[in-house]
Amino acid sequence: MRVTLVARPRAKPSLPVEAESIIPQNFLRGTDLTVYEGNKERRLEELFFITVEGPAVSPDQVEVVLMGATGRVKRVGEYMNAGRIVIEGDIGMHCGNFMSGGEIVIKSNADAWLGREMRGGRITCMGSTSHNCGAGYRGEKRGMRGGTIEIFGGAGDFAGEYLAGGEVRIHGSCGDMAGIEMRGGLLVIGGTVTRPCGNMTAGTAVVLGHVNRMLPTFQYQGVNDEVWDGKRLKMDVWEGDVANRGKGRLLVAVGK
Amino acid sequence: MKVVDVVCPFCGCLCDDLVVEVCDEKVVKVENGCTLASEKFLGDHRLQSPILREGFGWREIGYEEAISVAADILLAADLPLLYGWSGTHGEAQSVGVHLAEVLGGVIDNTSTVCHGPSILAIQEVGHPGCTLGQVKNRADVVVYWGANAIEAHPRHMSRYTTFTQGFFVKDAHLARTVIVVDTRRTETAEIADEFVQVEAGYDYEILSALRAIVRGREDVISGAVGGVAKTQLIRVAEICKRAKFGAIFFGLGLTMSAGKHKNIRNAIELVEELNRHTKWTISPMRGHWNVYGSNEVFTWISGYPFAVDFSRGIAFYNPGETTSVDILRRGECDACLVVGSDPGAHLPRACAAHLAKIPTIQLDPHVNATTHLATLQIPVAVSGIDAEGTAYRMDGVPIRVQKLVETKFPDDTEVLSAIYRRVREVKGQ
CATH class of the missing domain: 3.40.50.740 (Rossmann fold)
Incomplete structure (x- = not known):
């Protein structure tokens, strides 16, 4: 089944829309779903032109395609466990929150908290994402625990905060404090990052580009030969965060 | 008519010892208040x-x-x-x-x-705080981090820290050690026993370094961090560890500089580390x-x-x-x-x-x-x-x-x- 949702023009286009109902499994029961626009509950068809093609008997046979102005639509794919969501443009905050299976493809940019506390599945973002990608909710002790997030552009601050499992790959650069409070998992950053991995206790972070302002509480372990993305690289290996009695590994490409 | 024990509705100190003179339903004089209090009570243009x-x-x-x-x-x-x-x-x-x-x-x-970032940090790691009365009566080491008390909370030092006698701190002005951490030499820094001048935005690194030093890992710290010499960081850590009761007060210099709530979390975790040696607390300098x-x-x-x-x-x-x-x-x-x-x-x-x-x-x-x-x-x-x-x-x-x-x-x-x-x-x- 292929469900196409094309955003209708809205009188107040800046108003946030909360649309956690947009997950493949919900469309098995039809399209009579609701979302919130500001403080008003709306039927899905009030905000989207809906087209449904073909049958499906299980969520993994459902593909949802979002088109049009969806940059303010939040929580798409929240608690998704199977199927596929393709977003042709930008997407709002919390896309893929808590998802445990299936795939989300974002062809442009994603707002903050992409894949927050994700458990499994895969998110691919062809553009960039904002702050707290793969992170935890405020005060939460663990962020993403499983699955894969791949960002072809850059990310904002606190990418992979509280990362506890799974893999976050950012091909571009990150803002401040990527991998802060990491407890496990793998964070790979292709470009530049500032002050990575503060307070990390476990897990591995790899920086293929340059580190601005390496934190003073990482202990240098020497140079290792490592293979990343099929390339053999010499990498400086650091362990920390010593301030937190941490045993995480931070690998930085030599000479970057 | 003079009204005594008036509470000042300006800053978070809520000083409750003001004497206000009222005449014809108008405040005409304020005693005991700071300049900010006087302006608030005597200002008009309603x-x-x-x-x-x-x-x-x-x-x-x-x-x-x-x-x-x-x-x-x-x-x-x-x-x-x-x-x-x-x-x-x-x-x-x-x-x-x-x-x-x-x-x-x-x-x-x-x-x-x-102080939103302070609240976020407290939600992550808790708040080892206390009342200002505890600080007044017990603290022999006081740290102002990113806070210029003399100008923003003018009576904080005279009511609760440096210039006031406490039950266990009799000769306060001499008995209390004041450490000021700031990016510039403020009025408050002028009366500090130890002034730590950090490069703007390097508070997180300094706090991490202090945490490592307090737990005996100064070996990993390089010669200087964020513009502060390692020797000074070690000296500050020693002052903190030797305190009978220490209190950190932090302001927007810490909450609103790069790292935001992670700075506060790091400061709280420094306090946690110091509490393995002695008694320390941490409190935000609230504004409104x-x-x-x-x-x-x-x-x-x-x-x-x-x-x-x-x-x-x-x-x-x-x-x-x-x-x-x-x-x-x-x-x-x-x-x-x-x-x-x-x-x-x-x-x-x-x-x-x-x-x-x-x-x-x-x-x-x-x-x-x-x-x-x-x-x-x-x-x-x-x-x-x-x-x-x-x-x-x-x-x-x-x-x-x-x-x-x-x-x-x-x-x-x-x-x-x-x-x-x-x-x-x-x-x-």
Whole structure:
């Protein structure tokens, strides 16, 4: 089944829309779903032109395609466990929150908290994402625990905060404090990052580009030969965060 | 007539030993107060009646019409923002939260631009805090980090730290060691026993280094961190470890510099590390006189201390998403009620520009920068001068502020209650 949702023009286009109902499994029961626009509950068809093609008997046979102005639509794919969501443009905050299976493809940019506390599945973002990608909710002790997030552009601050499992790959650069409070998992950053991995206790972070302002509480372990993305690289290996009695590994490409 | 033991409604110290002279329903003299207190009590220039914007001018209207217009604006909105609250008393804040809930709006206080990061850090790792009385009576080492107490909280040092005698600290001026950490040599730094001058934005690194040193891992620290020599960091760590009772006070220099809540978390974890050696506490230097009260009131009603979104009928909280700066910058709200704050003067330009685009209602005794952005302003009594109510000091101690003079103006609680009743009436509740 292929469900196409094309955003209708809205009188107040800046108003946030909360649309956690947009997950493949919900469309098995039809399209009579609701979302919130500001403080008003709306039927899905009030905000989207809906087209449904073909049958499906299980969520993994459902593909949802979002088109049009969806940059303010939040929580798409929240608690998704199977199927596929393709977003042709930008997407709002919390896309893929808590998802445990299936795939989300974002062809442009994603707002903050992409894949927050994700458990499994895969998110691919062809553009960039904002702050707290793969992170935890405020005060939460663990962020993403499983699955894969791949960002072809850059990310904002606190990418992979509280990362506890799974893999976050950012091909571009990150803002401040990527991998802060990491407890496990793998964070790979292709470009530049500032002050990575503060307070990390476990897990591995790899920086293929340059580190601005390496934190003073990482202990240098020497140079290792490592293979990343099929390339053999010499990498400086650091362990920390010593301030937190941490045993995480931070690998930085030599000479970057 | 002289009124004694008056509470000052200016900063988070809530000094409660002022003597105020009142003559013909006007404050004419203030004793014991700092310059800021005197200006607050003696200042005037009150707006005399509600004003409604019409074209390029203003029309004076009555309170009844003002309340009706305010209710209509808020009812018509799809996402109203109720912002401010730190400059009013707890009773009004309480009505504000109920109003936000019935409207399905977002309510946020000025923590969003001051100690919101402190709250986020406390939610991550807890708060080893204490009352100011404990600090006064016990602390022999006091740290001011990113806080210029002498200019922002002028009586903090004379009432609670450096210049006051404590039960266990008899010769306070000599017995207390003061450490100031700041990016520049402030007035407070001038009286410090140890001044640590950090490069702007390097607080996180300094705190991490201190944590490592306190736990005996100075071997990993290089010769200098963030512009501070390792030898000074070791000396500071030793002073802290030798303290009988230490207290860190931090200000916006720490909460609003790069890293934000992670700076505060690191400071709290430094305190945690120091508590393996001796007794240490940490407290925020709260700015507005009742900003702590707004956090308390919001929390006891909604479960969250600021940035509470009721748009779906239940309370949701996520600073960065439901905070007023973010909502205004993204142009999400379509009406705003401002109480006890001046966002026109304090928030970023993009936020002020959005306030000017949407219907903005302000409850404030004075004409201020927000007036120029507002659609409607309703003048109210000043809490602590011509209205009474409950406030919370920066250490969480509730204190009653007094009504010193009679006034023709209604207070915030009365106006907000009238708007709340009107909203419920229209909604048929």
